[in-house]
Amino acid sequence: MTDPTMIERVARALCAVDNKDPNEFVDTPIPREVRVSVSPRPKVPLWTRYERHSRAAIEAMREPTRAMMDAGFLANPNTEGLAPPVYAWPAMIDAALAEEG
Incomplete structure (x- = not known):
């Protein structure tokens, strides 16, 4: 079994x-342009109806805020170079969640 994609995780x-x-x-939702009802319609997990919103939420995080960049920098366990993603990513997400607004 493979790990769920980030889109699926956020959609869930x-x-x-x-x-x-x-x-x-x-x-399965029927597109507006389709006027004929299909019966029986295939079943899909409810989370799939949130994929569009999930993608939009992830896209909104593409450019980190100043607080996220600072947190990513401070997450570096070494004194030189950039923090590895395994340290920077959680720190940056935590900073984003801590922001007001």
Whole structure:
């Protein structure tokens, strides 16, 4: 079994925030341009309905804030060079979550 993608992880979290079970199976949405109802419609996990929102949330984090950059820099266990992602990434996300607003 492979690890879920970041898009899936965020989509599942967004689903859970809405107090919904991400693993619940629901009907596949029918695009607006399709006027004919398909029966029975295939079932998909509910979290998949949050993928678009998940992608938007991740894209919004593409450019780190000053606080995130500072946290990533300070996460360096070495005195020289850049912090490895395994240290910088969690520190930067924690800084983002700590920001007001």
